Amino acid sequence: MELMEDVVIVGAGIAGLATAVALKRVGVRALVLERSEGLRATGTALTLSPNAWLALDALGVSHKLIPLYTPSPKGYVTNVSTGEVREVLYPRQGIRTLHRKVLLEALAEELATDSIRFSSRLVAFQSLEQGGDASMAAVHLEDGTTIKSKVLIGCDGVHSFVARWLGLAELVHSGRSTVRGLAVFPQGHGFKQEFLFFMDESDKAGFVPLNDRELYWFFSSQGEKMSGEAEKMQRDVLEKCTEKFPSEYLDVVRHADLSSLSWAPLMFRPPWGIIFGKLSKGNVTVAGDAMHPMTPDLGNGGGASLEDAVVLGRHIGNSFINNGALIVPGDMAKAIDDYVKERRWRAAMVVTASYLSGRMQQGDKWWIKFLRDRALYKYFFGWLSRLVFVYDCGRLPAISFGAMDLSSKKD
Ligand SMILES: Cc1cc2nc3c(=O)[nH]c(=O)nc-3n(C[C@H](O)[C@H](O)[C@H](O)COP(=O)(O)OP(=O)(O)OC[C@H]3O[C@@H](n4cnc5c(N)ncnc54)[C@H](O)[C@@H]3O)c2cc1C
Known part of the structure; x- marks a missing residue:
């Protein structure tokens, strides 16, 4: 069976679903392919800091979750070796902890039921050059289906097939x-x-x-x-x-x-692999853990995935609107390039901050102990967490569906 789609997203995790919601908000339909039979909520819960809530707000989803979960304004860290207890204050609205399943369902219910295709494992794909920067992707699924699409977004997690295809740096344990x-x-x-x-x-x-x-x-x-x-x-x-x-x-x-x-x-991808790596090729790119797997020391892999979704939605949306509600492959390559430019440094910074925070908290070398006991919670943690948590990824472009009859557009 061979199908044709404008945008294919591989993976129905936080990044894939949020990206599909962002695209829907700007009028672009995307098909999400998920290898599992249903939504996977491995890890059961996660914390979301203010940057993630701003992204959820831009996606139009935060209002469903905020009433369900109370924010934590602070925490206490006890060093059991020294007996010292440190208070850690979180910036702005605090940090909410929520069930992963609730987050995934809140995103998924924004999408049309036929826009998530379960039991659909990507096993191979090719980029079909169209001349200039333009390309199409031919996605091959385990069940024998081939789907051609003008844009392919790999949101397929830490062991991403699409990231390997792009040649991104290997993960580090x-x-x-x-x-x-x-x-x-x-x-x-x-x-x-x-x-x-x-x-x-x-x-x-x-x-x-x-x-x-x-x-x-x-x-x-x-x-x-x-x-x-x-x-x-x-x-x-x-x-x-x-x-x-x-x-x-x-x-x-x-x-x-x-x-x-x-x-x-x-696991994490070394920051230089994100700064210097090829995060896109033509109309193919990655988002979420596929781009920037990180250690969970600042609880921000999911938050950064939500930011990716908004930024990608904004660039694809602007191109779509400027082209009169059409996905124009040549222009998409530029939109994706602009997305990569906007995300590259932010993603590398969040990975680095998370790694440093974990390294300082759990290292047993004398200089790490010294820094941890003297400086970590007093100066360093507050500074690192503000860098990560106090960030606004921006909004999606407003689109007037009345003024744009999407159904009548053909390319
Ligand atoms: C211990 C731990 C604690 C964490 N705590 C937090 C936290 O508190 N806050 C936070 O924000 N983040 C946290 N994270 C990070 C967060 O879990 C991830 O960053 C986030 O889940 C990434 O979402 P994703 O959609 O990119 O990837 P995933 O959630 O991994 O989703 C990828 C999806 O792609 C599918 N898939 C993979 N390959 C294919 C294929 N070939 N074909 C079709 N589908 C495919 C998978 O089945 C999966 O559903 C934590 C991570 C760990 C390990």
């Missing part, structure tokens, strides 16, 4: 990994709406309320593989933490909803 999940207290957990972190030289753990009954918790350690059965992951975390982290944290882990547990090695 940070040497750390994280177990995360939900804890459920049917009678209420009684914690305030604040982050509580605990750390020593090698491990870091923490939790934050999602609501009165559920907490999102994590345990991050150096280099150890903790995947496997959920019970085993929970047991391993408890074993490693019993001696050093406080009983309130252990109690949270004991209340884990085992079906929510997951383990992830923490």
Whole structure:
């Protein structure tokens, strides 16, 4: 079977769905291809900082989520080796923690049902040159379907097929990994709406309320593989933490909803691979983790993916509007190039800030300990987090559907 689409997005994660919503807002239909049978919410919850909420606002989705989740204005970091407790104040409106599934569904329900095609794994694709900068993409799916499209956006996550095709720098393993999940207290957990972190030289753990009954918790350690059965992951975390982290944290882990547990090695793309890498070729580009996988130390991979979506939507939208509601392949290459120019440095900066923040929090070298104890929370963390959190990716262009009869346009 061979199909034709204006825009194909590979991956129905945060980046893919948000990009499809951004394009829909500017009048462009996109087909999202997802290899799974439904929306995947691995990791169960995530934190979103003010930059992410501005992007969600631009996408017209924030109003559905804000009433469901209370922001955390601050957190406390306890260094269990020294006993020191630091208060960390978050900028502007605080940070909200939400269920991933709720975020994905809030994005997906903005789209027409036929614009997400599940069980559709991309297995190969070719770029078909059209002369000049213009190109078309021929996407081949596992089920034998071929889809030709004028624009192809790889939102296919950390091990992106499209990023490999573009020749982007290989991922680097940070040497750390994280177990995360939900804890459920049917009678209420009684914690305030604040982050509580605990750390020593090698491990870091923490939790934050999602609501009165559920907490999102994590345990991050150096280099150890903790995947496997959920019970085993929970047991391993408890074993490693019993001696050093406080009983309130252990109690949270004991209340884990085992079906929510997951383990992830923490990978990132080196910032120079983003600054100097080929983030697009003709009408093919990447967004989200496919472009800028990062360690989760500032909780911003999802936020940066939402920013990508708005910026990409803006550039494609402007081209679409200027061309009288047409996707003109030659002009799309320029729109995508402008998107890459706008995102490259921001993405590299967020990856770097996240890495430095994690390295300082979990390194056990003497100079890292020195910097952590003397400067990290006093000066450095506030500065890094402001760089990442206090950022506005801008708005989408306004489009008047009345003035533009999209259905009658043919190219
Ligand atoms: C431990 C941990 C904690 C984190 N915490 C936070 C946090 O608190 N806040 C935050 O903002 N970010 C956080 N992140 C980062 C965040 O999870 C990611 O940045 C975000 O999920 C990226 O979204 P994405 O859509 O780019 O990729 P993904 O969510 O990975 O989605 C990619 C999608 O593409 C699909 N796909 C892949 N290959 C193909 C193919 N060949 N064909 C079709 N479909 C395909 C996949 O099935 C998947 O659905 C964390 C990450 C980790 C590892």
